[in-house]
Amino acid sequence: MQPFNHLITTRPHQVRQVLISDLHLSPQEPALVQAFLALLDDCLALPALKRLFILGDWFEVWLGDDTYFSLSKEKDSKDEQSEDEQKKHWLTPLITKLKQLRINGCEILVMHGNRDFLLGQPFCNLFGGELISEPYTLPIGQQNYRLEHGDALCTDDKKYQFFRKIMRNRLTQWYLLNKSLEKRLAIADNMRQRSQQNNAHKAAHIMDVNDKAVRQAITTSDALLHGHTHRPDIHQATADKKRYVLGDWRLLDKDTRQPKVSAVIGAVTDDQHSNDGFSSNDLSSNDAEFGLFEFTMLV
16 A cells, blocks of 8 residues: 555655544554654645545544534633633644634545544634535446445444434434533543443454445445445445545554554546646536555554
């Protein structure tokens, strides 16, 4: 698999779109946050980049947009302290770089995952991003790619699919968002512990995608692209259609002097060397191609 760094140093004008998934960012994993900031620096340096897709599980857990917005609310005589808290918050550098990327003309499209389904458009508005629903159809060259997070394809896991149906219900989400942040945090911790316990006793194939579900999903598309399973690869879904799996972001060799973050991401490239003729509704020519690339960053 070609390194992403090699792609952006040898063919920077050909990279039109970048697709990532399963970053699982949190303040408890600063290396992953720094890796995402490094990727954004790469994106800012790409002159022809028009779209960045984040296909779910951007965050390890998202308890609601007010987790961040509450830092900027007026608190009587503590306004300056509140503003200082927001400046120091680990999300602020991400928002700043994403906003600059949007100013540079790159759309930022965000999809819900199974860990950040409470993410709202108001948070995305901070950097000019847009929440998109799954499935999302992306034309690449002469093909239509179906994009989704991937958890809906794991139909063998009956318990999870029941849980997913409940948590994606708007009434459930309204109920959660009307709880205090402290109660939401307790609920999230409880769900995480139960999930870890349940997954420990599940066979590996149950937590992977179901072949029948894949064939049904890809019926009206030419290819399928998803994350969620943390098993990056390229599969032959049918005789003439492929399934691409993005990888999760991992901290490797954490106990060594030079650990690194590694991920498998997607990129749409086009061998045309200018932006002439491209608009927001037509981001690739018939020669555009999709590929998986290995992104790494030394910590």
